Every structure is written in structure tokens, then in C-alpha cells.
Amino acid sequence: MRKFVRPAFYSLPLLFSSASFAIAVPDAPHLVTEGQASISVVPDMATLTFKVTALKDDSSEAKTEADTRVAALFSGLNGLGIKKADIDSGNLLTRPDYHYPENGKRELNGYVAERHVTVRLYQLDTLSQVIDTVLKQGIQNVQNIAYGVREADGYQQKARQAAIKRATELATELATGFDESLGDIYAIEYTESSPVHPRPLGMAKMMAADAPVESYQQNEIEFTDRVQVVYTLK
Numbered sequence: 604m605r606k607f608v609r610p611a612f613y614s615l616p617l618l619f620s621s622a623s624f625a626i627a628v629p630d631a632p633h634l635v636t637e638g639q640a641s642i643s644v645v646p647d648m649a650t651l652t653f654k655v656t657a658l659k660d661d662s663s664e665a666k667t668e669a670d671t672r673v674a675a676l677f678s679g680l681n682g683l684g685i686k687k688a689d690i691d692s693g694n695l696l697t698r699p700d701y702h703y704p705e706n707g708k709r710e711l712n713g714y715v716a717e718r719h720v721t722v723r724l725y726q727l728d729t730l731s732q733v734i735d736t737v738l739k740q741g742i743q744n745v746q747n748i749a750y751g752v753r754e755a756d757g758y759q760q761k762a763r764q765a766a767i768k769r770a771t772e773l774a775t776e777l778a779t780g781f782d783e784s785l786g787d788i789y790a791i792e793y794t795e796s797s798p799v800h801p802r803p804l805g806m807a808k809m810m811a812a813d814a815p816v817e818s819y820q821q822n823e824i825e826f827t828d829r830v831q832v833v834y835t836l837k
Contacts, residue, residue, distance in 0.1 A: 626792040632836040633789060634778060638770030639829040642762045646750035646824055649730060651722045653737060654744035658713050662697045665716035669695065672740055673718055679736040683729050685722065693719035725753070752824055755798060762796075762828040770832045778836065786835035799825040 628635065655676070657668035673692055680690065700712040724733060730748070737745060752758065778785045 626831050626833055627790045628833050629789050629835055632783075634774055634783070634785070634834045634836055635831065636770045636774040636777065636834075637829060637831040638766040638768065638773060639827065640762050640765035640769060641825055641827045642758050642765070643823040643825050644752050644758055646727065646752055647725070648751050648753055649724045649727060650749045650751065651724060651733065651737075652746045652749075653720055653742055654746065655718045655720060655740075655742055656744060657716045658700060659716075660713045662714040662716065665697060665714045666695060669716040669718050672742065673720065676720070676737065676740045676742065679740065680722065680733065683732055683736065684726065685724065685733070689723040689725070691721040693721070750824065755826075758826045759796075759798065759828065762826045763830070766828045766830045770830050774832060774834050778834070784837040786837045788832060789835050790833040792831040794829050794831075796827045796829065799827070 626635065655669050655672050657665045657672065659665040659668055677687065677690060677692075681687070696717045698715055698717075700715045702710045702712050704710065722733065724730060734745070774785060
């Protein structure tokens with residue numbers, strides 16, 4: 604997996620307290636630094652969501668049809684190496700389906716059975732085959748593909764540690780440059796960040812079953828973190 608750290612930072616040396624900062628500062632000579640870091644990671648998994656529907660004259664028949672489609676889908680996905688534990692088939696919903704003529708009373712078309720299915724895919728090179736399998740089962744209600752990484756917490760922690768290291772190194776560098784010595788840490792301000800995920804693929808692209816595999820590739824996921832530190836000066 605390709606990954607790299609792009610540290611960015613803002614440096615704000617203060618010799619006296621300032622009301623312009625949200626972080627607490629002492630009423631004495633001090634130094635404020637901020638460290639920020641980003642780690643960009645190529646997605647290694649995807650979550651596909653779609654809806655299996657069946658329309659029949661009887662609700663029981665609609666349920667049977669939906670269940671049959673889901674079972675066939677399970678079989679097809681199993682042939683691609685996707686485990687049953689990575690598929691959530693959701694609850695069954697049945698409802699009447701009506702037609703509304705332009706002039707007249709509503710008419711009952713039949714009964715619709717719906718089952719929502721979620722598939723977690725850990726081999727992205729089979730994504731195109733998975734979509735083909737879904738479409739071949741007559742499932743047209745593909746909703747989206749969301750990309751992610753399995754070790755998200757670990758990458759977020761790496762970004763946090765890089766931000767802390769940058770803030771510490773910057774404080775030392777600034778104090779030395781101004782012929783000052785760092786004292787104790789007076790305050791730490793931490794802002795929790797969320798990973799920036801690429802936008803899910805829309806239905807139009809997903810419905811193109813003959814699209815090349817490259818067309819499903821997504822941008823990297825970016826994990827960022829930042830920390831602000833106040834040091835007293837000796």
C-alpha cells in the first residue's frame with residue numbers, strides 16, 4: 604500500500620499573552636506552536652450497497668422472489684471469494700405498489716418485497732466482476748460504492764504522532780532561533796479530525812457493467828491531525 608506523510612504547520616511565537624488564541628496562554632513569556640500532518644492512503648476496501656426488489660400479485664410470492672434473488676447473489680459472490688460474513692442482507696420489507704391514473708382511482712399493481720444488501724469487498728481488483736454479478740441477477744437498484752481502509756485507526760494515530768512531533772520540533776527550533784530556552788508545557792489544544800474520503804461512485808458509473816476496471820479507481824483517503832502547544836519560556 605502506498606502512503607506518505609505531508610507535514611504542514613503554522614508557527615506563532617508569542618512573548619506575551621494574546622486574546623486572539625482560543626488556547627489558554629500564561630501571563631508570562633511563552634511560545635505557541637502548531638503541528639499539522641497528513642497521511643494519504645490508497646483505499647484497500649470498498650462497501651457496496653444495493654436493493655433487491657421483486658413485484659408480484661401476492662406479498663408472499665414477492666418475498667419468495669426477493670429471497671431467491673438474494674440467495675443467487677450470495678452464490679455468485681461466493682464464487683468470487685467473498686465470504687458470507689462480509690455480506691449483510693438486511694431485513695425484508697413488503698408493501699403494496701399502486702398506479703395512479705391521471706383521472707381516476709388508484710390501482711393496485713401488486714406487492715413489492717425489498718431487501719437491502721451490503722457487501723464489504725477486500726479485493727478491489729474484483730470490483731468490476733462483483734458489479735457484473737449484481738447486474739446479472741437483475742438487481743438494478745445499485746446505490747453506491749464507498750471506499751475505505753481497514754486500518755483507519757492506525758493511520759489516524761500515525762498522523763497524530765507526526766503532528767505532535769512537528770509541533771515539538773518547531774518549538775525547539777523557534778526558541779533556539781530567538782536565544783530562548785523552553786520551559787514546561789503550559790497548555791495543549793487538540794482538534795480531532797476525521798479522514799477525508801473520496802466521493803462515492805454514482806449510479807451512472809456503476810451501472811456501466813462494461814466499464815474498464817481503471818474507471819472504478821478512486822483517489823486516496825487522507826488522514827489529518829493537528830495539535831497546538833503552549834510552552835513557557837525560561
